[in-house]
Amino acid sequence: MNAEVASVEERKQNLKGMGTARRRVEDVRFVQGKGNYVDDIKLPGMLFGDFVRSPYAHARIKSVNKEAALAVPGVKAVLTADDLKPVNLAWMPTLAGDVQMVLADGKVLFQGQEVAFVVAEDRYAASDAAELVEVDYEELPVLVDPFKAMDPGAPVLREDLDGKTEGAHGPRRHHNHIFTWEVGDKDATDRALSEAEVVAKELITYQRVHPCPLETAGCVASMDKVNGQLTLWGTFQAPHAVRTVASLISTIPEHKIRVISPDIGGGFGNKVGVYPGYICAVVASIVLGVPVKWIEDRIENLQSTAFARDYHMTGEISATRDGRITGLKCHVLADHGGFDACADPTKFPAGFFNICTGSYDIPVAHVSVDGVYTNKAPGGVAYRCSFRVTEASYFIERMIDVLARKLEMDPAELRMKNFIGKEQFPYTSALGWEYDSGDYHTAMEKALETVSYKALRDEQKANREAFARSETRSLMGVGIGFFTEIVGAGPIKNCDILGLGMFDSCEIRVHPTGSAIARLGTISQGQGHATTFAQILASEIGIPADQITVEEGDTDTAPYGLGTYGSRSTPVAGAATAMAGRKIKAKAQMIAAYLLEVHDDDVEFEVDRFVVKGAPERFKTMAEVAFAAYNNVPPGMEPGLEAVSYYDPPNMTYPFGAYICVVDIDVDTGVTDIRRFYALDDCGTRINPMIIEGQVHGGLTEALAIAMGQEISYDEMGNVKGASLMDFFLPTAVETPVWETDFTVTPSPHHPIGAKGVGESPNVGGVSAFSNAVNDAFAHLGLTHTQMPHDHWRVWKTAERLGVTA
Ligand code: CDP
Numbered sequence: 001m002n003a004e005v006a007s008v009e010e011r012k013q014n015l016k017g018m019g020t021a022r023r024r025v026e027d028v029r030f031v032q033g034k035g036n037y038v039d040d041i042k043l044p045g046m047l048f049g050d051f052v053r054s055p056y057a058h059a060r061i062k063s064v065n066k067e068a069a070l071a072v073p074g075v076k077a078v079l080t081a082d083d084l085k086p087v088n089l090a091w092m093p094t095l096a097g098d099v100q101m102v103l104a105d106g107k108v109l110f111q112g113q114e115v116a117f118v119v120a121e122d123r124y125a126a127s128d129a130a131e132l133v134e135v136d137y138e139e140l141p142v143l144v145d146p147f148k149a150m151d152p153g154a155p156v157l158r159e160d161l162d163g164k165t166e167g168a169h170g171p172r173r174h175h176n177h178i179f180t181w182e183v184g185d186k187d188a189t190d191r192a193l194s195e196a197e198v199v200a201k202e203l204i205t206y207q208r209v210h211p212c213p214l215e216t217a218g219c220v221a222s223m224d225k226v227n228g229q230l231t232l233w234g235t236f237q238a239p240h241a242v243r244t245v246a247s248l249i250s251t252i253p254e255h256k257i258r259v260i261s262p263d264i265g266g267g268f269g270n271k272v273g274v275y276p277g278y279i280c281a282v283v284a285s286i287v288l289g290v291p292v293k294w295i296e297d298r299i300e301n302l303q304s305t306a307f308a309r310d311y312h313m314t315g316e317i318s319a320t321r322d323g324r325i326t327g328l329k330c331h332v333l334a335d336h337g338g339f340d341a342c343a344d345p346t347k348f349p350a351g352f353f354n355i356c357t358g359s360y361d362i363p364v365a366h367v368s369v370d371g372v373y374t375n376k377a378p379g380g381v382a383y384r385c386s387f388r389v390t391e392a393s394y395f396i397e398r399m400i401d402v403l404a405r406k407l408e409m410d411p412a413e414l415r416m417k418n419f420i421g422k423e424q425f426p427y428t429s430a431l432g433w434e435y436d437s438g439d440y441h442t443a444m445e446k447a448l449e450t451v452s453y454k455a456l457r458d459e460q461k462a463n464r465e466a467f468a469r470s471e472t473r474s475l476m477g478v479g480i481g482f483f484t485e486i487v488g489a490g491p492i493k494n495c496d497i498l499g500l501g502m503f504d505s506c507e508i509r510v511h512p513t514g515s516a517i518a519r520l521g522t523i524s525q526g527q528g529h530a531t532t533f534a535q536i537l538a539s540e541i542g543i544p545a546d547q548i549t550v551e552e553g554d555t556d557t558a559p560y561g562l563g564t565y566g567s568r569s570t571p572v573a574g575a576a577t578a579m580a581g582r583k584i585k586a587k588a589q590m591i592a593a594y595l596l597e598v599h600d601d602d603v604e605f606e607v608d609r610f611v612v613k614g615a616p617e618r619f620k621t622m623a624e625v626a627f628a629a630y631n632n633v634p635p636g637m638e639p640g641l642e643a644v645s646y647y648d649p650p651n652m653t654y655p656f657g658a659y660i661c662v663v664d665i666d667v668d669t670g671v672t673d674i675r676r677f678y679a680l681d682d683c684g685t686r687i688n689p690m691i692i693e694g695q696v697h698g699g700l701t702e703a704l705a706i707a708m709g710q711e712i713s714y715d716e717m718g719n720v721k722g723a724s725l726m727d728f729f730l731p732t733a734v735e736t737p738v739w740e741t742d743f744t745v746t747p748s749p750h751h752p753i754g755a756k757g758v759g760e761s762p763n764v765g766g767v768s769a770f771s772n773a774v775n776d777a778f779a780h781l782g783l784t785h786t787q788m789p790h791d792h793w794r795v796w797k798t799a800e801r802l803g804v805t806a
Helices: 008-015 081-087 123-132 186-195 239-250 276-288 298-304 389-407 411-418 440-450 453-468 529-541 569-596 622-628 689-708 761-777 792-801
Strands: 047-053 059-065 075-079 091-093 099-101 114-120 134-139 177-184 198-209 218-224 229-234 257-260 292-295 307-319 325-335 365-372 379-381 474-484 504-510 516-520 548-552 603-606 609-612 615-621 642-647 656-666 672-682 739-743
Touching: 047 123, 047 276, 047 298, 059 114, 075 123, 075 276, 081 276, 091 239, 114 123, 114 276, 177 186, 186 307, 186 325, 186 365, 198 389, 218 276, 229 239, 229 276, 239 257, 239 276, 276 292, 307 389, 325 389, 389 411, 389 474, 389 761, 411 440, 411 474, 440 453, 440 474, 440 656, 440 672, 440 739, 453 474, 474 761, 504 529, 504 569, 516 529, 516 569, 529 548, 529 569, 569 603, 569 609, 569 615, 569 622, 569 642, 609 622, 615 622, 656 761, 672 689, 672 761, 689 739, 689 761
Parallel strands: 047 292, 229 257, 307 379, 325 365, 516 548, 672 739
Antiparallel strands: 047 114, 059 134, 075 114, 091 099, 177 365, 198 307, 218 229, 218 292, 307 325, 474 656, 504 516, 504 642, 603 609, 609 615, 656 672
């Protein structure tokens, strides 16, 4: 296209900037098998590590005999806790302020715990030798049920904490107690509940699930002893934070550590933490002087690497008889497993659970959370959600439906009646969060109208009558999930992890020929950052997105940032990108004015150029300015066109959405057919509608999985049940319904381009819509709540309990 004759509209299209459904640039290599994942990294002389893991959930280790393993050809070393002690690495700090055994030190606390690390010339030798390590265990009583964790006679799990009455988050009441965290006005909430006309109470459990990314966790550690340089490739969602933590615990200076996150096959919170495999690979590489790779298999990943949820939430919600909510109370029993390794900002041991007042104008609320140890794997990560926001969203959306039953009111009507009004934004919730913007009534009205909600309810009435007359064995359910997320952690004043403020960054270099590279502190795990961040910049600085390379994940080149999780990339790094772009534009404006021989204020930016005000035929394109930046800048100005922005957001962003699910349940088999799923998302300004749609499809599929089948469960001996893809539900195209997507646009007032995050919204909002639909199908039979996951067996059991099976 000839830029000189192109119209403003054509030039805009040429940029492929914000709002364009630009195709994903990263897919060119993914669809041709040219991705570069950590397991693709092969270095000369590289060894492989594999773990010996505990078959017991709770046992004392009396001895470890390595002899037979060391005799296997190709085996180079077998590390145990005793080998790590001299370098002070037998234990490591967790993100939650606890400590965790790297290799079992005297006892094991969960099935699958890492006991020894075998290093060999290839994976097979390492794996064979791991089987030959003889560990003498003495079984101890097992604690699986979190409700029994604080019984007086409960077994002592953490002997290392013996006598410690203070934890990272205040006093501990019991040897298996981690913390109590409280927020809100307890007295006022108790008063609201005791004076209320109607109170609904329910225990709502969000079961233990697992992010289960297609690519499991792994790393390659390579210690160059001559130069004292450690290079660590890994599946890290926060490479800079990993480098800092690695430096602090290894005492290798930070500038001598290079952390690289190559392509990542899905993270979903699973790859935020630091795992024993990383530490063992680094130690092995230091000891043996060659690179060491560790890649876990699927069962190891599901069994031991970062579970999510396991929240048991007892809620009470009060209202007037005509449905005006007056108060909300919640106590959470949080099962954190054997070590508190939750990924939460330092000041929030229960993450952002206190967003649990949801989208409603609730005058008073109180939340308390007790974290406890059990004989289960550690984790508590944000599985495609912003630090416990999905637990909060599920809780409030179920409580609203439970209240609606009690009031005998339509759940949509109850929601509309209690939504925070558009005019109330910025809105401060009873638990202290300032919601930036929202228009809930419009979103809900659009959703209800699109699915013909009233007609659905009429159809359901007819279905129930037909069911009563035994004319059908199928029950219809309609579930609404209206969510408000809190994403974009976050303002440094609120959010840090291990003392690292949660800002993010972007550095831009514009090259002389008018193309550019942008480097960010975040890291894509499939979200399409290389596509969308270039679009933000294209609109900001007028260089076509196709001429902008986006690079993330290499700590030697990218500016420091806190990484990608909690849908924070767009709210924080996206903002940094726009701000760095504006710095480029400000300098470019001065250069353009100089070239055009006018005052800086006499030129204005127009799509891809600076135009003299009132004389549109006089302009300098961004490409011309870029070249001039390297040979003809105003006197006194430095040459070059580069900028960096470290962005500390003034607030979080609060995307929201209205989801409606329609199901048909066969009561004799429990088979639940998802007839329809409509998802309206509002993520503020939309950067790439196609990528947003893809994110929503993916998130809804995960929500379907969680609501309808995923669970990491344990038997009474602490054996993990179903930690393989034979049993752990990962939906395929067969189980996945057609997703109908829609949107409204309510920009964030504080974000430079008005964008909010979206990646996690469908997971956060979807789960309650599915669950509410299943519960709704049985509501007329007296059901108020049945626990997830709603797999066929459980749904059938519910039908049986209600006496409607054949
Ligand atoms: O932090 P993460 O990348 O997981 O989540 P996100 O910030 O919600 O972004 C997910 C993807 O959706 C990115 O490629 C974003 O650029 C894109 N997105 C968008 O196009 N418009 C928005 N308003 C929000 C996200």
